[in-house]
Amino acid sequence: MFQLLQHFEAYFRRKSRPANSVGYHVYTREFDVVIDAHKLDSVLGRLPPDQEAAHAEAWTTFSCALEGWRTKVHLTALEATARIRAAVDTQDLAETAISILVDQSGSMRGQSMLLLAAACDIAQNFLVHLGVTTEVLGFTTVRWKGGESRRLWRRRGSRPFPGRLCDLLHIVYRSAEDRRASTGRRFKPMLRPDLPKENVDGEAIEWAVGRLMQAPARRRTLVILSDGVPADDSTLMANREDFLDRHLRDVIARIESTGDIKLVGVGIGFDTSTYYRTSSMISSVDDLGLSLIATLEEAIRGT
Numbered sequence: 001m002f003q004l005l006q007h008f009e010a011y012f013r014r015k016s017r018p019a020n021s022v023g024y025h026v027y028t029r030e031f032d033v034v035i036d037a038h039k040l041d042s043v044l045g046r047l048p049p050d051q052e053a054a055h056a057e058a059w060t061t062f063s064c065a066l067e068g069w070r071t072k073v074h075l076t077a078l079e080a081t082a083r084i085r086a087a088v089d090t091q092d093l094a095e096t097a098i099s100i101l102v103d104q105s106g107s108m109r110g111q112s113m114l115l116l117a118a119a120c121d122i123a124q125n126f127l128v129h130l131g132v133t134t135e136v137l138g139f140t141t142v143r144w145k146g147g148e149s150r151r152l153w154r155r156r157g158s159r160p161f162p163g164r165l166c167d168l169l170h171i172v173y174r175s176a177e178d179r180r181a182s183t184g185r186r187f188k189p190m191l192r193p194d195l196p197k198e199n200v201d202g203e204a205i206e207w208a209v210g211r212l213m214q215a216p217a218r219r220r221t222l223v224i225l226s227d228g229v230p231a232d233d234s235t236l237m238a239n240r241e242d243f244l245d246r247h248l249r250d251v252i253a254r255i256e257s258t259g260d261i262k263l264v265g266v267g268i269g270f271d272t273s274t275y276y277r278t279s280s281m282i283s284s285v286d287d288l289g290l291s292l293i294a295t296l297e298e299a300i301r302g303t
Contacts, residue, residue, distance in 0.1 A: 024202070024247040025163035031148040032168040034207070036175075037189040043142060043169065044194055051193045058114055058191040062184065066118055073119065073289035077126040080297040084130060087301055096300060097133035097176065097217035100124070100292075101208045103226035104140040104171075104190070105199035112268065112285045113196065116225065117187040119289040123296060124174050125181050132300065133215050136174040138190060139204035141197045142167035146234025153238075164244075165235045166198060170207050176215045198232040202247035209261055220261045221299040224276075225292075227268040252276060266295055 033043050047055055084093075100120055108116065120136050127134040141147065147167035153159070173186055189195070205224065212220050230244035252275055255261055265272030265279040268288065272279040282291045 024243070024250065026203075027153055027162040027165050028149050029168075030152075031142065032170075033142055034170045035172070037138075037171050037173045037186060040171070040189045040192065040195070044192070047192065047194065054193045055188075055191060058193075059188050062114060062118055062187070062191060066115075069115070069286070069289065070118065070122065073122050073293065076290050076293050077122060080293055081126065081130060084297060084300055090131065092219070093131045093300070095218040096221075097135075097212060097215035097219070098127055098221045098223065098296065098299060099135040099137060099176075099208050099212045101204060101222060101224045102136070102138040102173075102190070103199050103201065103204075103224070103228075104138045104196045105226075105228065105231065106196045107227055108268075109193065109196045112227065113190060115285050115288050116268075117190040118184075119292045120173070120190075121182060121184045121187050122289060123292050126293060127296065128179065128181055130300070133176050133217055134174060135172070135176045135208075135211060135215075136187075137204075137208050137211070138171040138173060139201075139207070140169050140171075140195060140199060141232065142169045144197055146232075150234045158238075160238070161240075162238050163235075164200060164203070164232070165238050166200065166232045168200060168203060169197075170204065176211070198234075199226070199228075199230055200232055200235070200244060201226065201230040202244065202251040205248070205251050205255070205263075209255055212261055219302075221264060222261055223264045223266060223292075223295060223299065224272075225266050225268065225288075226272065227270050249275065262299065264295060264299060266291065 035043055100123060102116060124134050124136050146165050149167050150165050153162050153165055208222055212222055230248050235244060252263060255263055256277055263276050265276035267281040268285055269283060271281050280295060282288055
C-alpha cells in the first residue's frame with residue numbers, strides 16, 4: 001500500500017511540474033510557416049475589401065507621403081556610407097553579413113509598422129550599396145489564439161504544460177542571395193493590416209541565426225527590432241507565465257556565449273538592455289530610421 005501511495009505521489013508531482021523544469025518545448029511544428037513575403041496571400045488569404053483599402057492607403061503613405069522623413073534618413077545614410085568607406089576595407093565589407101529581424105506583433109500595427117517598413121527599405125539599400133550581405137526578416141503568428149496548434153491540443157485532451165502552442169509565421173522580405181537594390185515594393189506585404197499578431201521571439205531569433213550562419217561571411221550581426229517582451233496568449237495560458245521570456249533569455253545567452261554572431265537589440269519604446277549585451281532604445285518611432293542607420297554603422301565599424 002505504501003509503495004502504491006508513493007507511485008501516485010510521484011505521478012502527480014510529474015503532472016504538476018512547471019513546464020520550464022523540463023526546458024523549452026513545442027507542442028507541434030506541423031502548422032508553422034516560413035514564407036517569402038510576396039506569397040503571404042497563400043497563407044493569410046486575400047484581404048477583404050475594407051482591409052484592402054486600408055492596405056492601399058498605407059502603401060500610398062509609404063510611397064508618397066514620407067518624403068521629408070525619408071530625405072533626412074537618406075542623408076544620414078549617405079554620411080554614414082562615407083565614414084564607413086573611409087574606415088573599413090572593401091574586402092571586410094564583402095565578408096560582413098547583417099540580418100534585420102522585425103517583431104510584427106499586434107502592438108506594432110499602424111504608424112509603427114509603416115515607419116518600420118520605410119526604415120528597413122532605406123537600411124537594406126544602405127547595406128547593399130556597401131557590399132554587405134543583407135537579409136530582412138519578420139516574425140509573428142499565422143492566427144490569433146493559438147490557431148491550429150491549439151485546436152489540435154484541445155482535440156487530444158488538453159494535456160497540461162504543452163509548451164509553445166501557436167502557429168509561427170516567419171517571413172522573408174529580403175534574402176541574403178538577393179543582391180539587387182530595392183524599390184521598396186518588397187515591403188508592401190509588411191503593411192498588411194491582418195499580419196501583426198503574436199510574437200515568439202526566442203524561436204524567431206534561432207531561425208534568423210540559422211539563416212545568418214549560412215551566409216559566406218566572416219562577421220555576422222543580427223539586429224532585432226522589437227517593442228516588447230515575447231507574448232502569445234495561447235502558450236502563456238497553458239504554461240508558466242515566464243515560459244517564452246525564459247526561452248528568449250536562454251537563446252540570447254547561448255548565442256552571445258559562442259561569439260559567432262553579434263546580437264543587437266533595438267527597443268522601440270522598450271528597454272532591451274536586460275536581454276542583450278548590445279542594445280539601444282528608441283523613445284519615438286519617428287526616430288527609427290536615424291537610429292537604425294546609426295546601429296548598422298556601429299555594427300559594421302565594430303564600434
